[in-house]
Amino acid sequence: MTYLFIVLVTMTMGMLGAGLIEQRRHFAQLSSIEHRVLVNGIRGKSSITRLCAGALRGGGLVTAAKTTGTAARFIHPDGSEEPVYRKFGIANIVEQIGIVRRAAAYQPDVMVIECMAVMPDLQEINQAKLIKSTIGVLCNVREDHLAEMGPTLDDVARSLSRSMPFGGICVTAERDRLDILRAEAAKRDCELIAVDPESVTDEEMAGFNWVTFKENVAIALTVADLLGVNRSLALEGMWAARPDPGVLSVKRYAAGDKIVRLANVFAANDPESTLMNIDRLLDQGAIERPLHLVINCRPDRVERNGQMGAIVAEIDPDRIILIGEPTRSARVTIAADWQNRVVDLGGSRPAAELLDTVLDGIDDEAAVVTVGNIHGQGELLLEELGTLDELPAEPRSPVPTAAARAPARPARTVVVRGDLYSPADATETPRKPAPLPENARAPRAKPSYQDPLTELVTPASTRADDHARPRKR
Numbered sequence: 418m419t420y421l422f423i424v425l426v427t428m429t430m431g432m433l434g435a436g437l438i439e440q441r442r443h444f445a446q447l448s449s450i451e452h453r454v455l456v457n458g459i460r461g462k463s464s465i466t467r468l469c470a471g472a473l474r475g476g477g478l479v480t481a482a483k484t485t486g487t488a489a490r491f492i493h494p495d496g497s498e499e500p501v502y503r504k505f506g507i508a509n510i511v512e513q514i515g516i517v518r519r520a521a522a523y524q525p526d527v528m529v530i531e532c533m534a535v536m537p538d539l540q541e542i543n544q545a546k547l548i549k550s551t552i553g554v555l556c557n558v559r560e561d562h563l564a565e566m567g568p569t570l571d572d573v574a575r576s577l578s579r580s581m582p583f584g585g586i587c588v589t590a591e592r593d594r595l596d597i598l599r600a601e602a603a604k605r606d607c608e609l610i611a612v613d614p615e616s617v618t619d620e621e622m623a624g625f626n627w628v629t630f631k632e633n634v635a636i637a638l639t640v641a642d643l644l645g646v647n648r649s650l651a652l653e654g655m656w657a658a659r660p661d662p663g664v665l666s667v668k669r670y671a672a673g674d675k676i677v678r679l680a681n682v683f684a685a686n687d688p689e690s691t692l693m694n695i696d697r698l699l700d701q702g703a704i705e706r707p708l709h710l711v712i713n714c715r716p717d718r719v720e721r722n723g724q725m726g727a728i729v730a731e732i733d734p735d736r737i738i739l740i741g742e743p744t745r746s747a748r749v750t751i752a753a754d755w756q757n758r759v760v761d762l763g764g765s766r767p768a769a770e771l772l773d774t775v776l777d778g779i780d781d782e783a784a785v786v787t788v789g790n791i792h793g794q795g796e797l798l799l800e801e802l803g804t805l806d807e808l809p810a811e812p813r814s815p816v817p818t819a820a821a822r823a824p825a826r827p828a829r830t831v832v833v834r835g836d837l838y839s840p841a842d843a844t845e846t847p848r849k850p851a852p853l854p855e856n857a858r859a860p861r862a863k864p865s866y867q868d869p870l871t872e873l874v875t876p877a878s879t880r881a882d883d884h885a886r887p888r889k890r
Contacts, residue, residue, distance in 0.1 A: 458556030475654020476646025
């Protein structure tokens with residue numbers, strides 16, 4: 418019995434010692450990365466991570482990044498990327514340790530990483546123990562993961578705020594709950610900066626060959642500004658950045674004499690994001706009416722099914738096709754004036770039947786927008802649509818040259834300290850790009866990226882202040 422007790426104590430102490438060594442090593446690698454940007458929020462995190470990384474690369478900063486969304490990717494400082502390997506395909510926040518080790522091997526100026534935690538406690542651990550960000554991003558507060566972070570949107574805002582850096586800076590595009598974010602930032606001695614999406618011009622947005630939003634671009638420009646990157650260079654870097662695999666896009670298919678413009682909006686799981694995506698596609702002319710709306714229902718997402726049905730009146734589609742189950746959860750929330758436009762294909766249907774029903778309602782050319790959740794019948798429909806002949810992308814309007822695209826005014830941001838926003842007619846003093854902190858390294862020439870993991874860089878000593886950050890202005 419004594420022998421077993423000694424073995425147990427020895428093994429416990431050994432594991433404790435190994436854990437302490439791993440923690441010291443991880444903190445040392447974090448300290449070797451001067452600036453660490455943690456991107457959190459409900460919608461758009463992966464796109465913002467890519468935009469921030471592109472903007473900083475455009476400014477000459479050696480930048481490593483990692484996304485978590487539709488397909489997790491590690492983005493090398495030269496912009497190339499590869500999938501993040503996950504044992505058994507299961508995501509776990511512990512994988513951030515390996516990502517930091519890999520990023521540190523490049524000796525980067527900046528690491529941009531997407532928050533992959535949902536539970537509030539894990540979000541705090543991700544910030545306090547795994548990333549220790551110097552600049553935080555809280556892109557928005559939307560209706561999603563209410564079971565973990567809710568039940569109200571105010572609760573979601575407080576939960577997301579747990580990723581704010583203590584004594585650091587947090588950038589947000591959220592407007593409706595700025596009071597809550599400001600109070601949470603004050604608890605953490607964190608400077609909260611709210612961006613103005615209208616500071617991004619339509620000409621600047623025309624430089625993207627994929628769909629993104631002014632809010633996301635404004636956040637990335639502000640992060641670049643905090644790290645001293647010129648706006649024009651930041652925009653060039655963002656225009657050149659690869660989009661996320663799950664980014665909103667429109668594909669054109671030919672089915673006999675019919676043309677289908679497919680907009681896959683499954684990734685926008687909450688009603689507000691869904692409406693924003695559809696409105697943007699319509700405004701850009703990427704899709705046009707007549708518009709056929711496909712709502713995919715899932716038995717474990719009954720609340721979300723109902724939310725999708727409730728926004729039908731705002732979308733005003735010519736036809737609504739309900740697939741999956743239980744379709745009744747979506748149908749009962751559709752306004753009475755649109756009930757006569759509903760085609761109910763509830764249950765498990767063959768993919769060919771789903772596609773035939775969609776095509777039967779199209780006379781010549783129409784937009785088909787898929788919303789809800791992709792799993793189940795939604796995946797079958799998309800796979801069947803993929804068997805059609807895909808038409809080449811329509812020619813885009815010429816993108817202005819770099820000189821023509823140069824902004825007529827500098828970026829505007831609104832610092833939240835007193836009033837939430839300045840009056841529309843208020844006179845603003847243009848902000849100059851912030852200089853790099855005194856203790857920051859000057860941008861270096863990019864190193865060779867052939868095999869960075871052959872020699873992992875462990876600094877000989879670590880800084881006393883493990884939360885080094887850009888100085889507050």
